[in-house]
Amino acid sequence: MKPSLLVLIPLDGGSLADISASFDLIHAPTPTQRTEAIARHGETIRAVLTNGTTGLTAAEFDRLAQLEFVSALGAGYENIAVDHARARGIVLVNGAGANDDCVADHAFALLLAVVRDVPQRDLATRNGVWRDALPMRPTVSGKRLGVVGLGNIGEKVARRAAGFDLETGYHNRQPRIGATSRYFESVLALAHWSDYLIVATPGGASTRHLIDRAVLDALGPTGFLVNVARGSVVDTAALAAALKAGAIAGAGLDVYESEPHPPEALIALPNVVLTPHVAGTSPESIAATVRNFIDNATRHFAGEPVLTPI
Numbered sequence: 001m002k003p004s005l006l007v008l009i010p011l012d013g014g015s016l017a018d019i020s021a022s023f024d025l026i027h028a029p030t031p032t033q034r035t036e037a038i039a040r041h042g043e044t045i046r047a048v049l050t051n052g053t054t055g056l057t058a059a060e061f062d063r064l065a066q067l068e069f070v071s072a073l074g075a076g077y078e079n080i081a082v083d084h085a086r087a088r089g090i091v092l093v094n095g096a097g098a099n100d101d102c103v104a105d106h107a108f109a110l111l112l113a114v115v116r117d118v119p120q121r122d123l124a125t126r127n128g129v130w131r132d133a134l135p136m137r138p139t140v141s142g143k144r145l146g147v148v149g150l151g152n153i154g155e156k157v158a159r160r161a162a163g164f165d166l167e168t169g170y171h172n173r174q175p176r177i178g179a180t181s182r183y184f185e186s187v188l189a190l191a192h193w194s195d196y197l198i199v200a201t202p203g204g205a206s207t208r209h210l211i212d213r214a215v216l217d218a219l220g221p222t223g224f225l226v227n228v229a230r231g232s233v234v235d236t237a238a239l240a241a242a243l244k245a246g247a248i249a250g251a252g253l254d255v256y257e258s259e260p261h262p263p264e265a266l267i268a269l270p271n272v273v274l275t276p277h278v279a280g281t282s283p284e285s286i287a288a289t290v291r292n293f294i295d296n297a298t299r300h301f302a303g304e305p306v307l308t309p310i
Contacts, residue, residue, distance in 0.1 A: 003301055004041065006064075008034055008050040009073060015290045022298060023047065038063050047071070047297055052203065052230070053259065053277075055079025061088065069300045073289050074099060074280055075153070076230065077310055078204035092310040093296045097152055099285035104156035106279035107198050107228045110252030114273045115140050115196070115224055117250075138222070141165045146194030148187055148210070149201030149229065150176050157198050169193055187211070191218035196226065203230025213238040216248050223248050228279045231256040240265035243272055254279040 005023035007016070019025055026045070028037035038045075038060060047069040050056050056070060058081040070085060072094040085092055113119060117137045124134060141164045147154045150170040158168045158181050168181040171190045175183040184190035187210055191197055197219055201207050211225065211234040219225060225248060227234050236257045242248045243266070250271040256263040259277060266272050280289075296306045 003046045003069075003297075004044045004066075005047045005049060005297070006037055006041065006045045008048065008054050008056070011290070012286070015286060018290055019049075019294060022294060047301075049073060049293055050080065052076025052078050052080070055081075056085075057081055058084040061085060061090070069093075069297060071095075071293050071296060072310070073293060075151075076203055078202065078230065078232075080310075082310065091300050091306060093293075093300075093306045093308050094310050095289040095292050096308045098289040098292045099280040099282075100152045100156050102282045102285040103153045103200075103228050103279045104160055106254060106275070107153075107157050107200070107226055108160055110226045110228070110254065110273055110275070111196060111198065111224065112140060114226070114250040114252040114271070119273055120270055143167075143195035144169065144193060146170065146184070146190040146197045147181065148190065148197065148199045148233075150179060150181065151200065151202075153228070154198075154200040155179075157200060166196075187215050188218050191215045191223070194219060194223065196224045199225070199227040199229045199233055201229050201233060203232050208232045209235040209238075211235060211239070213242065216242040219248050221246050221249060225251040226253070227251070227256075228254045231259055236263055236265060240269070243269050 002024045005025050007027045010029045026037050026041055028034045042063045043065055045064050046066050049071050051073045061084050069091045075094055075096045077094050145161045145166040145168050147157050147170040150172050161168045169184055169190055170181045171184045171187050252273040254275045255277050299306050
């Protein structure tokens with residue numbers, strides 16, 4: 001008999017079919033479906049697949065009496081009640097490493113788009129505006145790039161920066177052994193040094209509004225911010241005020257505090273580029289994250305160590 005698995009996130013038909021080969025799947029990607037599935041199947045569910053944004057609450061853990069395995073599809077797990085799970089001995093895993101390249105690629109897509117003003121120049125071209133009527137934009141190469149969070153994704157961002165002849169610095173809670181980028185003991189110091197600041201740190205209470213008005217002021221009127229981490233890391237109100245006042249030059253955001261709704265304070269601003277939390281999604285990355293989940297879950301239910309424990 002296949003283990004019963006509750007999937008709380010949207011997945012395409014191919015991914016669901018791959019998972020169904022090994023698990024008795026209950027797909028509940030909406031809040032209503034989620035509540036109904038837990039009420040109806042809570043006594044039999046042994047595994048849950050979610051993500052950092054969707055999470056799994058302590059109250060939901062308590063309603064899943066047979067639960068023994070929980071996976072976040074991507075790297076983030078900030079809304080999973082981790083301490084509650086560990087107190088019950090539930091195995092926790094994530095998708096660390098499976099979509100890092102995709103996120104790092106997207107970070108640079110946002111950086112290039114906002115520094116070179118690609119969306120506005122595309123619109124101008126469609127409206128018949130020639131280059132002589134447009135202000136020149138900075139060269140991306142040869143500047144200083146600060147990375148907030150030199151984990152797997154941050155390291156890949158730094159490696160891509162080398163191709164643009166960017167000098168790189170970073171901030172973590174502790175220096176990373178073997179890192180070739182310059183370490184800064186605070187985000188504020190990193191922002192003072194940087195021309196560009198890419199945020200790739202985990203979300204959660206410890207990093208909420210880590211990028212605040214002081215950091216934005218330190219980045220300065222020629223500085224650019226990119227966030228591919230979690231919306232909670234950046235103070236949206238402070239960012240909107242800085243963009244409107246010219247305290248920073250621009251921002252590229254794949255994540256924001258109001259998800260899934262667009263950030264009302266930012267959508268009308270010409271110096272911000274927005275994408276709908278898609279940095280980690282591509283056919284290749286989704287296939288890799290689903291495969292990582294299946295491998296972890298299969299190993300767990302076979303009594304073997306998981307590959308990417310939280």
